[in-house]
Amino acid sequence: MLAGTDSPQSATAPRTTATGEANRERILDAALARFARTGLSGTRIDEIAADAGLSKTNLLYYFRTKNALYLAVLRRTLEMWLEPLRQIDAGRDPQAALAHYVTRKLEAARDCPEASRLFALEVMRGAPMLSGMIAGDLKDLVDAKVALLRHWQAEGRIGVHEPHHLLFHIWAMTQHYADFAVQVEGLTGRTLDDPAFFEQALQAILAAVSGMAFGPPKD
């Protein structure tokens, strides 16, 4: 048997099956939808199982505990959250880079508001399961981008506000449309799915960013 060594299904990794993978995906999707709305403690695993079309016991076959499932969802979603930030790089014009970032973030808020809400809930709980990531990967990435913004500042290509706040405010404005979607819709009757509304929001955010990064010297 040649296959023995390079398909390490021994002990650690169970043999991956078509149905198995499909089920895992469906569970993760259903779990994200539920967790993002009702939080960890407010979600029952039998609800998730029902949404995914499985029995509770069967769900527990794929994820041993509710917490493990929650962690898996969190991990899978993290990359989606970080990825747009990576794209701010030194090779671009600052204004174009920021505009691109804002657009990406607002698109993410429109296309996957659950991801935004999940992280918001987790952070608001005190991020007991993300504290490592916030202090680790996220901080490293943010520090790098802050350094880049400071570099642009030194070159006089963007304004003088503390870069951290610029990032925070971009996050805040874009994620607001995901996290507070109910309120936004309740007050305006519209959604980011409405292209005109999306464009309004985008332009307002870009104006705000311009005010922070490229605004006129306020004398």
Added chain:
Amino acid sequence: MLAGTDSPQSATAPRTTATGEANRERILDAALARFARTGLSGTRIDEIAADAGLSKTNLLYYFRTKNALYLAVLRRTLEMWLEPLRQIDAGRDPQAALAHYVTRKLEAARDCPEASRLFALEVMRGAPMLSGMIAGDLKDLVDAKVALLRHWQAEGRIGVHEPHHLLFHIWAMTQHYADFAVQVEGLTGRTLDDPAFFEQALQAILAAVSGMAFGPPKD
């Protein structure tokens, strides 16, 4: 007995006592702190009772159910949230009015982040207990302020972005420091309690608002 009629302690309202009122206050304070961090379902009423220095049974004497307590906390907090918005009125200079509003909101985020978090959690759940208020009082107030902003627009005293977004973004940026305090502190090592940090945040937000409301025509 003259007093009989105008102190209506008959049937409906139980006689209000010093200890009773004090306990109610302590319970509401403790409940706000807990609910704002772990949400409705994630909070046990015996935790709240312990924080307030009472037994669980005794807490249930003052608030019949967990839900009733949650609602009471929500109601008591709502006014704190709305009040700054009321102060934007036609009698002021637009720029001063907006700057004042932003300052008030950021102070609220610093001085009572729990209130902000409580509402954020509730809205993210879909606001099942606030839907009435969002569609009612809040919408009326927001509509009125939006009308005022439109009036200022017509007079050419502020910029041309849709007023709703201006309000949303002010809420988003200010509340971000309360709702995501853990993340902000994790990434910067600082808090709004640090006066210098507060001032940085405030100036950045004011610059953003200027960009939206008083920005240069982007030609």
Added chain:
DNA sequence: ACCACAATTGATCAGATGGTCAAGCGTGTG
């Protein structure tokens, strides 16, 4: 002192819910 009622307690219940267990089913591979 007495009374009415607020305040407080401990025991206890009932339902919800996360998780376990042992057994059966399906399917691809030797």
Added chain:
DNA sequence: CACACGCTTGACCATCTGATCAATTGTGGT
């Protein structure tokens, strides 16, 4: 065909937790 192993199920358990109840204590007013 038969074996192995992933998949699925239903019954069951243990615990947590919101809520109830009866009984006792404290207290202000007359």
